[in-house]
Amino acid sequence: MYLSQNIKFLRKNNSLTQAEFGDKLGIQASQVTKYEKGTSDPPVAKLIQIADIFEVSLQDLVMTDLTTNPPQFSRPDKPYGTLDESGQNEMLERLNKELTKRILQLEDYVAKNDPDQARRWGIIE
Numbered sequence: 001m002y003l004s005q006n007i008k009f010l011r012k013n014n015s016l017t018q019a020e021f022g023d024k025l026g027i028q029a030s031q032v033t034k035y036e037k038g039t040s041d042p043p044v045a046k047l048i049q050i051a052d053i054f055e056v057s058l059q060d061l062v063m064t065d066l067t068t069n070p071p072q073f074s075r076p077d078k079p080y081g082t083l084d085e086s087g088q089n090e091m092l093e094r095l096n097k098e099l100t101k102r103i104l105q106l107e108d109y110v111a112k113n114d115p116d117q118a119r120r121w122g123i124i125e
Helices: 003-013 018-025 029-037 044-054 058-063 085-113 115-120
Strands: none
Touching (some): 003 029, 003 044, 018 029, 018 044, 044 058, 058 085, 085 115
């Protein structure tokens, strides 16, 4: 997906250094580097913080190439971090459903266009 490149793009677009952004998240700049390089994924609590800091939806943060496209998904009326557990679970469920839908679309595309690869991946027999 687009998580690592979006984190880097949004950080730079907001004129934050890795250290400044790390301070906002309560992590070291080296961890921000790992997020931006895609060598480490932020835990859900950090994803929520990142989405709130940059005022983007979780779906856009993960699934939309924000370097070339405008946001595609709406955000909740208030920051994710202020939602109660039920509200946060609802947002995460929406993200999970969208990711599942896209994975199924990818699997269908691969099965139709490259059956050998689909077999290697276990998509088809």
